[in-house]
Amino acid sequence: MKTRNILLSGALCLLFCGPALIGLASWGGVALPSWLTAADAAYLSGGITEADPAAHFSVEGFASGEFQEAAEYAVGNCVPLKATALLANAAVQRSAIEASNVLFGWECYPTFYGSAIVEMPSEGRLLETAEKATxxxxxxxxxxxxxxxxxxxxxxxxxxxxxxxxxxxxxxxxxxxxxxxxxxxxxxxxxxxxxxxxxxxxxxxxxxxxxxxxxxxxxxxxxxxxxxxxxxxxxxxxxxxxxxxxxxxxxxxxxxxxxxxxxxxxxxxxxxxxxxxxxxxxxxxxxxxxxxxxxxxxxxxxxxxxxxxxxxxxxxxxxxxxxxxxxxxxxxxxxxxxxxxxxxxxxxxxxxxxxxxxxxxxxxxxxxxxxxxxxxxxxxxxxxxxxxxxxxxxxxxxxxxxxxxxxxxxxxxxxxx
Known part of the structure; x- marks a missing residue:
């Protein structure tokens, strides 16, 4: 029981403190491997959004939501193992989609819920969902x-x-x-x-x-x-x-x-x-x-x-x-x-x-x-x-x-x- 509690506490500590530690390391000029930072995730999430919460730290910034948005981006840029988390989350969703597809037998299906990319296992390839002729x-x-x-x-x-x-x-x-x-x-x-x-x-x-x-x-x-x-x-x-x-x-x-x-x-x-x-x-x-x-x-x-x-x-x-x-x-x-x-x-x-x-x-x-x-x-x-x-x-x-x-x-x- 104690071992489980220790592991859980460690995981929670990493979850809550990880962004702060990575942010401090980056600010201090410490070189970190790309897989640990958001650098690898930049390819997956469309890039790293520049964020400066301090520039919006004002009553107006709070009222407009600009401070909250900048703070969210800043934290997101420091999430440890972000690429791994994105891929793991998609893999879990994909497993559920593949399981449900046993009933429907679709030739291709989304790579995760809401994805515009589908996989076609019979051809070993990925495809883009067709556009509607609106x-x-x-x-x-x-x-x-x-x-x-x-x-x-x-x-x-x-x-x-x-x-x-x-x-x-x-x-x-x-x-x-x-x-x-x-x-x-x-x-x-x-x-x-x-x-x-x-x-x-x-x-x-x-x-x-x-x-x-x-x-x-x-x-x-x-x-x-x-x-x-x-x-x-x-x-x-x-x-x-x-x-x-x-x-x-x-x-x-x-x-x-x-x-x-x-x-x-x-x-x-x-x-x-x-x-x-x-x-x-x-x-x-x-x-x-x-x-x-x-x-x-x-x-x-x-x-x-x-x-x-x-x-x-x-x-x-x-x-x-x-x-x-x-x-x-x-x-x-x-x-x-x-x-x-x-x-x-x-x-x-x-x-x-x-x-x-x-x-x-x-x-x-x-x-x-x-x-x-x-x-x-x-x-x-x-x-x-x-x-x-x-x-x-x-x-x-x-x-x-x-x-x-x-x-x-x-x-x-x-x-x-």
Missing amino acids: DNVRDTISRVRDSLDAFGRRHPDQRIFVYLGPDSMNVEGSPTANLVSNALTYEGTENLFEEHDGAFEWIGGNVTFDEFTRGWNKVDHHWNILGAFQAYERMAVALGFGDDTLAPKDLVTYDDPPFRGTFARRGLETAYEDHVLDYEFADFPKFSVTIDGAEGSMDSLVHHKNYERGTWGPNAFTSRYAEYFHTDYGLITLVNEEADTDRNLLIVADSYSNCMERLLAAHYRTTYVLDPRHDRETLDEFLADHEGVSDIIFIMRSPNLLAQATEQALAPASAQG
Whole structure:
């Protein structure tokens, strides 16, 4: 009995005093292992929120609740073993969900109660729950389509293409469509974009679920190099160089580090993991690279040397896709010194292009990669400052193609401000 009481007292003491001890250690400059602090949990909880309760220690701060909120964040940032607690809590909930699923036999189910991420044990992968085809979503699709059409009509000298990257929310045959009513499918979105002839060309990107399982990461929303290369081949046909596509020499698989992507992080699930894949090419063109105005290199865009040296982030939930290829930038410029053409390409993209922009750049003199989430100029303004762009291609998945940042980029320059 005494042993039990001692253990219980110790646990309660750690629970109540742990945040204070960690806070004092941090304030005193004591280096603590990341697993003990909230550092590892930052990947799981969306980051560490800066908190300064002292700045709100006033009658007004109490009355508005700002002091209480800041104090809550401050304590939360010092909870010991926070990542372990988050994962353990999700695991307990998942056990209950799995037990109940014996009665229902769903092919996939949430990783914890309220999670938008589901696990599919038969495929050993995590997926994102399908989005509903609400009137608001349909209206947004129509509005973006009309903006693309208007943009194309303002720039009749450029060829404009749109490639919507499939994902686990909308891919044909995804089991997550059975978890919601009136799911928004890839085909449904495609039909809305092709509802009338516009001043842009739609490049169909739909794939079967079998193709999806091979070409997309198991634990992340990004495609792997297999899915990206399939998309590149479809784009090549539309852009007119389908007979001259690059030919991969070897498929490279990095066994280490394990890849636990955004789905594993958001789903608080560690049972599934993947690996980074890349292609090697013979006689690949040499590029000069500029990133957000600063000189870069191909090593800045594909970090294969780091992986060959065994250099990568220590946290299990590090975004390996961004770590191996590259993170998101506002504007990347690639100049192909060996090009036998003077044609220039503008890629308007989200992170889906990060692993494949070099493939398209091999067919142009200059390739610009603009991410509307990180570059606030309109496309009209960009084209006015960068003469000679012959082709423009949008490469995004639906959450970003339909985002406000993309609509702002498509707006006429006179409509800004």
